[in-house]
Amino acid sequence: MQVTIKVFRYNPEKDKKPHYETYQLEADPTDRVLDLLEKVKGYKDGTLSFRRSCAHGVCGSDAMRINGSNKLACKALVHDFGAKITVEPILGLRVIKDLIVDMEPFFDNFRKVLPYFINDDPAPEKERYQSQEDRERFDDTTKCILCAACTTSCPSFWASDEYLGPSAIVNAHRFIFDSRDQGAAQRLKIMNEIMGVSRCHTVFNCTLACPREIQITKAIGEVKKALMTGSLE
Amino acid sequence: MKSRTVSMAKRGFNFETTMWIFTRLSALAMYLFALIGVIGALIMGARTQMNMADLIRWTFMPNPNHVLNTNVADLVPWSTAFWKLTGSAFVFFAASHGLHGVLSVIEDYLTHPGLRKFLRLVVFVILVVMTAIGIYVLWTS
DSSP states (O other), X not given: OEEEEEEEEOOTTTOSSOEEEEEEEEOOTTOBHHHHHHHIXXXXXXXXXXXXXXXXXSSOTTEEEETTEEEETTTOBGGGTOSEEEEEOOTTSOEEETTEEOOHHHHHXXXXXXXXXXXXXOOOSSOOOOOHHHHHTTTGGGGOOOOOTTGGGOHHHHHOTTSOHHHXXXXXXXXXXXXXXXXXXXXXXHHTSTTTGGGOOOOOHHHHHOTTOOOHHHHHHHHHHHHHHOBOO | OOOOXXXXXXXXXXXXXXXXXXXXXXXXHHHHHHHHHHHHHHHHHTTTTOOHHHHHHHHHOOOTHHXXXXXXXXXXXXXXXXXXXXXXXXXXXXXXXXXXXXXXXXXXXXXXXXHHHHHHHHHHHHXXXXXXXXXXXXXXX
């Protein structure tokens, strides 16, 4: 099939302001949007810049706005979008070039929630035992690949990148509800700050945007509940 | 699964958390006051076959002036301290619930600490003034 792909372009060294460029391509309905971008870069315009790495929905490098929705280009199939496809960078982060955005504010927020295992007890001889039931409690939020599709779909994050954002809260949830972890109180204090969970207004954009289908709004709700009750069940 | 809890002292309890809970509880309180208002108006207005518009107006603002022009003959049951107290509480919860919504919008979009502090103060002053005027009207009418 013939596909028209309209791509957001911006080179700060040459362009005064961003613009769109349109390319005509021959594609299979089962091609991915990433394949189209590779074709543009390989055969039409080598200056097109975008991030990609594994190309299989695991590394989270190629989150972008495709026909207005945040998607991973490597998981977005042409037949889901039709013959006219518009590709733009994710919102709320500064565009460095074309589809590449500055991810630093996103990772700053990620680091704020102490996204690592905290347990000051001496390491046991064999393992820090965790039952299957306890592991299941936070299974959903272990799936985050830090692609930023959720955070950059959130109106509160568009308003201010000081808001921790859905992804950081998801990663806090992953450790807060881990039965082996001892840093829940520290993380809940961070969640309780003015730019923490209070800025979430349950818009559900994050849940819709997540390419890993994490129930993000539910996870944020569970963190809010833990803040109110103190229970980590 | 062993029980894990974090005490209030450890997880912190600040203005954000307090207002988050308050906003939800004040919404429930307003439903309760509206229910009390509609049941009260149905009982008091039954003999005069109070119409729907007057009933709803009383439900959301139990001020005796609001039934003055209806076919209610005796205003006394509508002017008791119970209704003034109910109305005052309704005014307080409605104003604080709504203005906390305004505050949320301000805090979503403004990050400058000084401006944020100033607008918090403005919202607080509006809350006090609006509530005071509402309660004054209720108790002097």
